[in-house]
Amino acid sequence: MTNNPIIVALDFEDATQARALISRLGGASDFYKVGMELYASEGMQFVRELTEAAKQIFLDLKLYDIPETVKRATAQVAKTGARFLTVHGSNAVMRAAVEGRGASRLGLLAVTVLTSFDREDLAELGYPASIEDLVALRVKNAMAAGMDGIVCSAREAAAVRALAGPGAILVTPGVRSESAAVGDQKRVATPAEAIAAGADYLVIGREITRAADPRAEAVRILGEMNS
Ligand code: C5P
Numbered sequence: 001m002t003n004n005p006i007i008v009a010l011d012f013e014d015a016t017q018a019r020a021l022i023s024r025l026g027g028a029s030d031f032y033k034v035g036m037e038l039y040a041s042e043g044m045q046f047v048r049e050l051t052e053a054a055k056q057i058f059l060d061l062k063l064y065d066i067p068e069t070v071k072r073a074t075a076q077v078a079k080t081g082a083r084f085l086t087v088h089g090s091n092a093v094m095r096a097a098v099e100g101r102g103a104s105r106l107g108l109l110a111v112t113v114l115t116s117f118d119r120e121d122l123a124e125l126g127y128p129a130s131i132e133d134l135v136a137l138r139v140k141n142a143m144a145a146g147m148d149g150i151v152c153s154a155r156e157a158a159a160v161r162a163l164a165g166p167g168a169i170l171v172t173p174g175v176r177s178e179s180a181a182v183g184d185q186k187r188v189a190t191p192a193e194a195i196a197a198g199a200d201y202l203v204i205g206r207e208i209t210r211a212a213d214p215r216a217e218a219v220r221i222l223g224e225m226n227s
Contacts, residue, residue, distance in 0.1 A: 005195065005225075006218060007058050007171070009033040009205035015042045015049075021209055022055070028218040031083070033058040033203055044080055051081035058171070058203070062111050064088040067096035074100030074108075084171070086111050086151055089138035094145035109149045109171055110142035112160075132159075139163045154189030154197055161198030173203035177221045180207050191225045 008029045010018045018038060032055055034047055039061060050057050059082045063070050070087065074097045077085050087097045089110040097108050112135045113122070119131060127134060139150055139160050149169030152160045157170055164170070176188045191202050204221065211217035 004029065004031070004222065005199070005201045006191075006208075006221065007031045007033050007201050007203045008208050008218070009035065009173070009203050010038050011035060011205050011209065012038055013041055014038075015046045018042075018046070021214060022050075024214050025208075025218060026215050028215045029208075030054070031056040031058065031201070033060050033205075035060040036062075044076070047080050047082060056083040058082070058084040058086075058109075058201075060086050062086045062088055063097065064090070064093055067092050070096040071100035074106070075102065078102065078104035078106040081105075083107055084109050084149075084169075087147075089113075089142050089150075091141050091145060094142055094147050098146040107148040107169060108146075109151050109169065110138060110145075110147045111151050112138040112142070115153055115174065135160070136163055143168060149200070154194035154199060157194060157197035157199045169201070170199045171201045171203060172199040173205075175202050175204065176207060177224050179224075191221055195225060 010032050012018045070093050078101045084107045086109045087093050089112045143164050150160050151171050154172050172194045175191050175194045178190050208214050208217050
């Protein structure tokens with residue numbers, strides 16, 4: 001676990017809104033996730049703006065294409081100084097990404113099986129495996145391919161840690177703090193539970209970005225985790 005494990009998801013439609021949130025956080029977080037929405041609207045120029053402002057960036061593009069394209073795209077991402085990039089956990093894609101990042105500091109995270117997938121979705125793709133077995137296979141493949149870590153749910157984190165080893169970086173979205181979890185019907189892991197299960201970083205979006213006071217909320221979540 002790092003000092004501040006929170007990565008704030010910049011799930012906004014434009015850079016103006018993202019800049020406003022970063023400004024309101026006032027240094028309470030220096031690590032941000034740029035996903036497909038903001039990337040589609042503002043592109044790499046905005047990622048460069050953030051890295052030049054000494055922000056750490058997790059670029060969540062979940063690349064999946066022919067190896068040459070993945071390699072070349074990853075090389076371009078590496079030039080921006082982004083900290084993490086996601087690619088899908090298929091061997092050819094992961095190996096191409098590892099080649100593409102070369103000697104840069106870009107960390108590569110594998111997406112094993114999308115959390116929106118159930119067994120029927122796998123069957124539709126022609127995969128006879130269960131979700132758990134496919135996640136396990138892809139975690140092992142990811143580490144063998146030279147990836148740095150895995151994006152996984154808090155519920156998977158302990159199993160993924162056991163397979164990926166102590167050096168793997170585990171990044172966990174979908175956590176909710178104690179107070180926010182109250183009243184939820186589904187049982188979601190709290191930040192403290194996710195860290196206890198082996199997560200290194202937590203991706204938190206709306207709980208911080210839609211808070212009346214995002215800075216206070218980020219500080220409160222950190223306090224809750226440390227208490
Ligand atoms: O739910 P919340 O707003 O905290 O989501 C934060 C980020 O985590 C979003 O960018 C979302 O795409 C991502 N996420 C994910 N997998 C999940 C849940 C959320 O990648 N199971």
